[in-house]
Amino acid sequence: MSSHRPFGLPGRAAASLAGATVLLLAVAGCSASEPSVPVPGPPAAEAAVCRALAKELPATVAGLGRTGTDPKSELTAAWGDGAIVLRCGVARPEKMDDPQARAVDADGVNWMYEPREGDGPRFTTTYRTAYVEVTLDKRYANDVGPLTDLAAPVRKAVPSSL
Secondary structure (H helix, E strand, O other), X not given: OOOXXXXXXXXXXXXXXXXXXXXXXXXXXXXXXXXXXXXXXXXXXXXXHHHHHHHHOOOEEOOEEEEOOEOOOOXXXXXXXXXXXXXXXXXXXXXXXXXXXXXXXXXXXXXXXXXXXXXXXXXXXXXXOOEEEEEEOHHHOOOOHHHHHHHHHHHHHOOEOO
16 A cells, blocks of 8 residues: 655645744844834824934934834834934923933033933933933943934924924
8 A cells, every 4th residue: 555645745844834933033033133112102293293303313323223123113213222212202301300400412402311220321302392312321321422413313303492
């Protein structure tokens, strides 16, 4: 008695399974390099300003290439796999009510400075129609250089509130 089972079927099924596994790992690998960034929920007018800013953002900041964010949104951006993260349309930080709050100016854009425990600083624009927040990892604990790269796009797309 002979079996007429096709010889190629088990091999094809295994190849298909292997291909699906490789594809799944590739997708998982891509999303692993994209930082998880909470998406702000600004009012419509601020969201429109943030979408305009998204179109102006540079491909590199402080020499780091732009990466995606998870979830993808026009209100968020990252460079260097999350070393530098921007969120547009964030709520006004409570710290802005503190008369002792520290600020820096980077090429005509004012940013409130907040140190973060065990990480780099967070900066939030002041006197703009939408608040733009930039967080830096600890490599930038004493460096506002990334803000210089972001100043021109912010000036162009996010109008002053003064």
